[in-house]
Amino acid sequence: MAGKAAAGFSKNLRHDLFYHIQKFSFENIDRFSSASLVTRLTTDTNNLQQAYQGMLRIAVRAPAVIIFSFVMAFIVSAKISLIFVVVLPILGIGLITIVKKARPFFHQVFQRYDVLNQVIREDVRGIRVVKSYVRQKNENQKFDNAANGIYDVFLKAQQTMALNAPLMQLIVNATMLLLCWFGAKMIVGNQLQDGQLVSMFSYTMQILMNLNMLSMIFNQLSMAEASASRVVRVLKAEPSIKSPQNGIQTVQDGTVDFDHVSFSYDHENLQLKDINLHLKAGETLGIIGKTGSGKSTLVSLLPRLYDVTSGKVALGGINVKDYDLKTLRDNVSVVLQNNVLFSGTVKENLKWGNSQATDAQIVQACKWAHADEFIQELPQGYDTPLEQNGTNVSGGQMQRLCIARALLKNPQVLILDDSTSAVDTNTDAEIRKAFREDLPQITKIIISQRISSISDADQIIVLDHGEITAQGTHQELLKSSKLYHDIYESQNYQGGMERG
Template sequence: MKGTALKRLMGYLFSRQRGKITIVLVSNVIGSLTALAAPMVLAEAIDHIADGIHIAITEGSSFQINLQTMGLFIAALLALYLLNFAFKYLEQYLMAFIAETVCLHMRKDLSNKMGRMPLRFYDSTEKGEILSRATNDIEKIGEVLREGLGQLITSLITMIGSIVMMIYISPVFTVISVITIGVATGVTALITKRSRKNFYENQVALGRVNANIEEAFTGQLVIKAFSREKMAIKEFDQLNNTMCEASHKSQVSMFVVSPAVRLINSIGYTVIAVLGGISILQGRLSIGTVQAYIQYLDRAGEPLIECAFIWNMMQSAIASGERIFEIIDMDEEPVESEPREKIENLKGDVTFQHVRFGYSKGNPLMQDVNIRVKSGDKVAIVGPTGAGKTTLVNLLMRFYDIQGGKITIDGVDIRSLRRADLRKMFGMVLQDAWLFGGSIRENIAYGKSDATEEKIIKASKAARMDHFIRTMPEGYDTVLEEDGTNLSQGQRQLLTIARVILANPSLLILDEATSSVDTRTELEIQKAMDHLMRGRTSFIIAHRLSTIRDADLILVMNHGTIIEQGTHTELLAKKGFYENLYQSQFAYGNI
């Protein structure tokens, strides 16, 4: 996976930005060459000064140097340093742009992938974990590209160029230096080999912490209501400590490289300094040449430390890439072949014929389910918590595909319809009303963005929301806070009803209001729902049986499948599960 992740990250880097990468490489090479040329110019300047001193000592004359020659040396050094600055600035500017572009495309690809993922992915994955991959992991990759990749190229060019210059100055010294560099490289490889696993574990731990924080923030009301603050803090502390340990391991593996390489390089410097001094005394090398060699040795050793540090950073980026590609490589909703069937003049007849389904192949929930719903029927789905009411709705909208039998609308198998076309037939009103941070007008028109002002107001009136909206400071232009928290739960649900009325679907899925709203608001919601259901095939997830006595069909569910079906009167006469459920609600005053 490591090699695959690195290859794919390089694909993001080179696929769209070859021109900019080429400029970066050229700038890097020129900048590195200017840096490599400076020690030789400095060596000539030092030798020029040393020659002047030697002449003054041997001839007993005053010390003199050619100022014009020294001026040329200084000018050459300044020119090299300025060129180095200019090309390094260009390189870093472009790398910052390239890094942000890579992150942009990765976020875009991940976002597009999320839109194609089946519902089971969201049912089984924590929101905070997804968020961590979309933000922290992608940002980690951007950080390495911005700060590491250009420097890695510079370090490699500098190290190779320095070794070439060292060979030119003294092949014997270079053999000793290369042995030192080889030992340092081996130590670096040994440490970085173990570091990628630590970085991966660190990113996983970070994802779990993010998931816990997201869960705790959204569930503060429940946490406080049950006095679970201490338990919530304890759970967070456990995850936080795990992340701290994982982070410590990854950082240790990163920062242990530099001291180890510096120690090995220091031994090499000491040996070369001694041998260089001997060579100067023997007259085989000049002071400037030895000085230049030590500078090149330093420039060959320092990039090795930088390469080791950057390579460790890259392990972190590769680990983040693996986590992103894990999602990108997951199975999507099956691709739909063209052409697909279409339903003209939709009526709303729905049938389940010998339907089988289970979330896993070895664990079936529904076996041989048969339902017939006529156009305009009001169908209630009842049962205890976890009975499978939501599962039935998910099958109808193809959030999950059945494993046997078929579901039809107006005689057409829903698997032969495009998912988008199928889902446009339905309007959904759930208790957990989803609203986004836009205006009330934008939220109502979410399913029909081209709706006129007149139609938006008409839908609001039908949902019994118009009067309330007009009492707000900005009316229909009032901006809702995140999740519509500046509205009550009942108002949020009425707003979603207005949204569905405006969309004008042929079939409805409604989650009945519960006692979490006051009686007056519940009555308003019920009237709005009655208006919405008029003339439409409607599936109602019912919580209180008194509200669905007039349903044309009641589906009684338990343990994931339908165990009874019929009208209210028929089911009471059977004296089965429904009758027991009805009597238990009556006994506790929940009717």
């Protein structure tokens, strides 16, 4: 029954943790790190399950036996039972001291588990890069360092907790010696009968045996305490972005407004500074700039993946903070810079955009994204299984699948965050043509390092160090923006595009 209860406790705890993490914003995820959250859902929860089971069996039964044995010992002889009053506080103080000394080690152990998980996660996900650069030896060394870090700290913790055994042995032997000494003297003085002394031995053994059982789970409880504090920190963490009560359920159109928007990840250094930007519904915005200029950060504010530090972002003329969060994100479809596909069929992955989508709608979205042609060539077409992270399709194919998935949401705004970087220029042009001719009502925001991908946008902004340094059409920026012109020149478009 204890095993069943502990398994149920663990299942419920993982359920609550996972569901709570689903409410986290990107800021919450960044604060804990994904590797640390995995450790809390696995290693920490397992420790709590084992401690819970141990406590049900020992921490309930043993104290009950100790209490009743104390009562019977005092009934037999209150005078000789004073031995326990002297000895047990010494044991208690010793155990508390050991636990206090070991506790910091257990906290360090689980922090190092986070590091180990991070190393494994990075290595497994990047195994192709590791092999192509022949870096197995270096990665093995990183793993060994992380594993040895856990070993070193865990060994110190266990060496400290191992003091429980000699301390308990000392107390047991000292108690038995004192009982023999005082018991014999009291029998000689006719203050105690032989049978009463035998009873005292029996009650003493019950007390000491159960105290020993309690000390055995001290190690487990100390580990569980460290795990519990880590789990509780996650459960108590309030999502930094919440859906408002009675949030607006409909988005009028795809009008986008950034009014004096500034943003900082750490509330100290601004990544975006006083951004002013206005898009009419159906317009296309191109965003270009150097790496780290704030392009991805800017577009992440519209679906509230992060919230602005100051200023206001509006969609359809309404502050994005006033929308129901699901409504907002259903109407702002984002294809992130790092594309992700999940294990399952092509169709199952596409239906993330709309679980109720018909086959005709799926095919149409794939045609707009120019994915239908290569899907039809797959062994089972739309029912072809995809490996985790889409390892059995190319980078360009993955990007097109992610674009089709986003289109299935039928959004008011479509954000492409450098989402055609692995697609050839001809296919990129065909995708943009489909957007322009077949989806004129959708507002498009395209981040790209290729000027050819944004040259036909209604307006283009150049970001540099979190600020809009230039804004206009392609032809206007060639004349007015040195940065834009330099990027244009570096991409050798002199022969393929009309010079401004």
